[in-house]
Amino acid sequence: MKNSFDGKDGLTEINMVPLIDVMLVLVVILLMTAAFVVPNMTAEGIHVSLPQAQSAQAVAASPVQVELDAEGRLSVDGQPVAVSNLPAVLADMPRERPVLIAADKAVQLQAFVAVMDTLRQQGFTRISVRTQR
Numbered sequence: 001m002k003n004s005f006d007g008k009d010g011l012t013e014i015n016m017v018p019l020i021d022v023m024l025v026l027v028v029i030l031l032m033t034a035a036f037v038v039p040n041m042t043a044e045g046i047h048v049s050l051p052q053a054q055s056a057q058a059v060a061a062s063p064v065q066v067e068l069d070a071e072g073r074l075s076v077d078g079q080p081v082a083v084s085n086l087p088a089v090l091a092d093m094p095r096e097r098p099v100l101i102a103a104d105k106a107v108q109l110q111a112f113v114a115v116m117d118t119l120r121q122q123g124f125t126r127i128s129v130r131t132q133r
Contacts, residue, residue: 047069049070049104050102052133063100064090064093066101067102067103068101083115083118095124101115103115103130
């Protein structure tokens, strides 16, 4: 039987299993931390107080993020946009991408409908509304 430690030559083999175990634990910790931090982040600091729904589900694909705050300010993928410029901003985006609207629960219905109508006119069909459970 050959030993991995020989008195003359020193250590001839490095056991990689403990190093791999430590790396896997670090990856799990990173993923668990990201799951708690990322959903609470908003781009550009627009605060949106989401309405609540019992049937809220997570979105799988990377959607176009449309945010509408209580004062009527609009942002698309974190960039502030005037409502009148929304068609021009959406013109370069692929229509296959889903759209996720995060509208403040205090936003006026007409402002929300105007954004939805613009999205439909631009050819987006996969539109969802972001809510809280």
